[in-house]
Amino acid sequence: MAYIDWSERYSVSDKHLDSQHKGLFALINQLHEAILERRGRDFMVELFAELGKYVEQHFRDEEAHMRRISHAELPRHQADHKYFIDAIGELRARCEEGDGNVGVDTIDFLTHWLIDHIMGRDRKYIPDSQAA
Numbered sequence: 001m002a003y004i005d006w007s008e009r010y011s012v013s014d015k016h017l018d019s020q021h022k023g024l025f026a027l028i029n030q031l032h033e034a035i036l037e038r039r040g041r042d043f044m045v046e047l048f049a050e051l052g053k054y055v056e057q058h059f060r061d062e063e064a065h066m067r068r069i070s071h072a073e074l075p076r077h078q079a080d081h082k083y084f085i086d087a088i089g090e091l092r093a094r095c096e097e098g099d100g101n102v103g104v105d106t107i108d109f110l111t112h113w114l115i116d117h118i119m120g121r122d123r124k125y126i127p128d129s130q131a132a
C-alpha cells in the first residue's frame, strides 16, 4: 500500500505539472518503502540525487508556466522553491555525514512541504475559470 496517494484535489489543472507532482509522490513512496525495508545510506544518496534532478526540472517548468500566464505571485513562489532546495541540501548533507535519522526526517519534510505547497501556493496559479 502506498504511503501517500495523489488525488484530484491536488490537481493544478495542468497535465504536465500534475504528472511531475505525481512523480514526487512516487519518490516519497519509494522512500517510505526503503525506510520500512531498512535500506541503508546508499539508497538515500541515490534518492537525494534523483530528487535534486527531478525538482530542479519541475521548479523550472512550473516557474516557466507561471511566467507564461504572468502570475503575480511568481517571486513569492520562487522563494518557496528556494526554501525547499535549501532544506533538501541540509538533509542531504546530514545523509552524507551518516545521520541515521535522515530518512524519517526527509519523508516528514517532503510530505508536509509538498502537500502544503501544492494546496497553498501551486493551486493559486489555476486559472479562475478552472478552479474547483
Ligand SMILES: [Fe+2]
Pocket: 062, 077, 081, 117, 121, 122
Ligand atoms: Fe510550486
